[in-house]
Amino acid sequence: MDHNVDMCSSSTIPRLTRLATERIAELIEKDILPLFNHQLIASCSNDIFEILRQKKMLNRRTLQTMCSKRQFQINKIDLMGNKVVLEDLELCANQDLLSFRLGDIDYFPNTNKIQVAEVLDASLNQTSRQQLRHLDLSGRHRITSSWPMYVAKHLPSLESLAFANRSTANDTLAQIGSSLSKLRFLDISSTCVTDISCISSLKNLEVLIMYNLNILKGDVTETLSNLTKLRVLDISRKVNTDYLQETSQDAHLDLALGIFNRSVEAIESGKSTPWADLRAIDMSGLSIVQFGTDRALAFVQKIIEAHPKLEQISLLATPLDSSLVEIPGRNIQVINTVSRKSVLIALSYYANLERPAFITHALHSVYYQLQSGYDKFSGEELKECLRLVCVAMQHSLSTLAVQIAGSACLYHLCKMKRIKRLSVKEVNNCIERSLDAAEQYRSMTQLQKNVWLTICNDYLLHLDGIDFYRTCKVAMDTMLLNRDASVERMTIAIVSIVTPKMKPAEAKTLTIDPKYVNHLVRIMNDYLEAYHREYRNGHERDNDNALYTLKFTLSALWNLTDECPTTCKSFLEAGGVEIAFRILRAFEMHGNVQTKVLGILNNLAEVKDLQLQELCKQEYISVLLSIGAFSDFSRNFFRFCE
Structure with missing residues (x-):
């Protein structure tokens, strides 16, 4: 009985200590640490300082709090x-x-x-x-x-x-x-x-x-x-x-x-x-x-x-990298990649060291183990694997090879239903490391594909506790700088899913800069033209891709313009209304597309300060009449035309 109590104590108390130190570091980071009269011991104080260091939050203010008090x-x-x-x-x-x-x-x-x-x-x-x-x-x-x-x-x-x-x-x-x-x-x-x-x-x-x-x-x-x-x-x-x-x-x-x-x-x-x-x-x-x-x-x-x-x-990356090395009567730890267990030991050993070549090598081995034998990993091995991959990526953010190999491992850990074996905190850790990599290497297409394939998971994107604002912002920044079709399709899909999950204040903050809305309007136009082009050429698969991307773009804009006058103004100034009516005409057989377009236009019509009278063109009115659109937008629109 006493032995069990000791085991429970040794496993629980360090966890409580870690949670407490993380919370104190957060209070210091936000400059809201309350006064207290006792002094924290060196081990706890050092841990708090290290958390701030890892989050790159050491500056004059935080050093003043930690060192002067x-x-x-x-x-x-x-x-x-x-x-x-x-x-x-x-x-x-x-x-x-x-x-x-x-x-x-x-x-x-x-x-x-x-x-x-x-x-x-x-x-x-x-x-x-x-x-x-x-x-x-x-x-x-x-x-x-x-x-x-x-x-x-x-x-x-x-x-x-x-x-x-x-x-x-x-x-x-x-x-x-x-x-x-x-x-x-x-x-x-x-x-x-x-x-x-x-x-x-x-x-x-x-x-x-x-x-x-x-x-x-x-x-x-x-x-x-x-x-x-x-x-x-x-x-x-x-x-x-x-x-x-x-x-x-x-x-x-x-x-x-x-x-x-x-x-x-x-x-x-x-x-x-x-x-x-x-x-x-x-x-x-x-x-x-x-x-x-x-x-x-x-x-x-x-x-x-x-x-x-x-x-x-x-013996990592030597001729004995994949060889079993044993000496009778000796219990010696050999660091190489001969087995799943040894691969994790190798990654654990090098993850925090300044050895990017060995970290990359170990991550490649982890990737092959996950690719060929995922079902052999126990639950604890998966959690440890994920933790080590994230540690390695965070420690070696400046090494592209580590980020590519690490992001590929995260994809295998999170893809499809596998992600359900992970806790929300572990999933969040995956997202944070993926977003770090995406921010660091925006023009590296293979890395971007790894990142967004990992995040573009329906289960993940509907979890509570995810930083949807950062996810959306990094996705939109990626769209601006990387025009690879698959990357663009995934990032737009993610934006369309996470925008309604953001707080209204976050959505407004995100679209203060008109470059994001301008880019989405440009994508509307590009994929409208692509849809027409592929339809004429009979390329059904490419045509479907263009349609899906257009739908995601419209969903994102519908959410971003909702109760956000700044975004509505940017949409209007970017020529979005004209393109919206072209889409209404072109997709008369796609009610889902038309609903999204009318949703955007209705958000604009609800903004009293926008000068929409000039939009009362006969061709626009004809479009609305032809599709039988008697939505809130139609009523607001005709009010402007009275």
């Missing part, structure tokens, strides 16, 4: 992905920090480089400088090269340092190797470093991340052999899809081969390797010295055998 106790600040300036960073000095991640802030005074020393001076108070243990300077912008001197002098407790993706070279690494002997974690991925010999002196190093590093000189194996406390080693490289073809890797020292040789030496001599405490090694993307599958398997087995504490080895 004593209601929050923050010891971890991460600014990655948010636009802040030096004056904003000064607010961070109100908190005593253990961890600080800079990101690419908008701060370039008189230079095109981030002045790291000045930024750290502004962000860290005296207590923070003395106790700071984790510093992450990773990012894309250029930074000053003298920062290691500042770090060595002012941050005596530093144990973890990262500067991945910066254009940092060997001189900077040399300063680190000579002055930061306490380092236990170092990430130099995708930098300009070509020689790591200078870090031999970092005897306390336990984690070394060297993803996509071009080592051109120095005895790498000897250098690594001096780092005897290593527990985690990442020597992975960008994905090479043709494992047997010569690549640029051959111009670099083969790190994997060096580790393999030391492993063989240790096995043959009966001694331990220099890395007796190694727990995890990432070799993803390596050609493994161009071995075939059988030799590559023997190669990896030797490395595992020589390291008895090894718990994880990553």
Whole structure:
């Protein structure tokens, strides 16, 4: 009984905590946080700060609330992905920090480089400088090269340092190797470093991340052999899809081969390797010295055998990507794509890392698993799959390949009746990530097709709790910039369905800019002409597509003009009335089309300020009489003509 209570507590309390932190972050975001007298503990405060960061809501106002008020106790600040300036960073000095991640802030005074020393001076108070243990300077912008001197002098407790993706070279690494002997974690991925010999002196190093590093000189194996406390080693490289073809890797020292040789030496001599405490090694993307599958398997087995504490080895996008790797008596986690379970593990491992090539590779594998074996996924696996796909897409929004692969996975998770296996919150997460991708890459037709195929689901579009305003706006923006026929057809259909679900104020906000109504009127005309053209040519299928698109366009305009004088005025000024009467004449056998047109015209007629008298042409009156239209519009229209 007690055991069951404990299990219930461990699963429920974190969920309540998460809901509470999300709500507090929302109140801060909206600037309506009520006053309270107690101070939130660091773990909760850090979680709230992280939610704001992920939503890109870190600015002077939110930083003022989080950092200046004593209601929050923050010891971890991460600014990655948010636009802040030096004056904003000064607010961070109100908190005593253990961890600080800079990101690419908008701060370039008189230079095109981030002045790291000045930024750290502004962000860290005296207590923070003395106790700071984790510093992450990773990012894309250029930074000053003298920062290691500042770090060595002012941050005596530093144990973890990262500067991945910066254009940092060997001189900077040399300063680190000579002055930061306490380092236990170092990430130099995708930098300009070509020689790591200078870090031999970092005897306390336990984690070394060297993803996509071009080592051109120095005895790498000897250098690594001096780092005897290593527990985690990442020597992975960008994905090479043709494992047997010569690549640029051959111009670099083969790190994997060096580790393999030391492993063989240790096995043959009966001694331990220099890395007796190694727990995890990432070799993803390596050609493994161009071995075939059988030799590559023997190669990896030797490395595992020589390291008895090894718990994880990553082999994604290697010759062993789809091979079962087992060692009798060893319970080791192999990250590759050999099974549905391993694919999800691979995506979980890389989803939050700066490894777009591996994230894309894992998403491709997820896609094939969903395409060929969706029915084999359990309910929990589907939920976890969806969560990981969304995390990967959100983390790698700037990588098109990730967005295309991720959106294709979301389509398979949501299509047809499959979507009913997901909760509203999970569906909403799918929509948000899809809309993010659609906004980021408006002209990429394949991505747009993936997005709108996913969202254009009757069940989804009738769920409560969906952000219909954002969905409609992104769909209409897409129509303006992408004229692919299938994309246009889907976005218009979505707009026609969601417009009546929006609040009146949202609909008015959406159509303040006349470009949307102008575009819909243009589509009315285009598809009226297309319908005539396909009818004359006898292309029945294309004719049906034109008719469906026209109906959706008319439905959207009917809803958007309802009780919205601004939209009605835009419709009138765009020449919509003339086109509407042409449609009435052309579709005399389609009552559904005529009803929609008359609905639009009636919305116009109800706006007293519109000058409709000039529309009392004999041809318009004849059309109304010929179709027997005695609707509200007819009465209003004839009133103008009296």
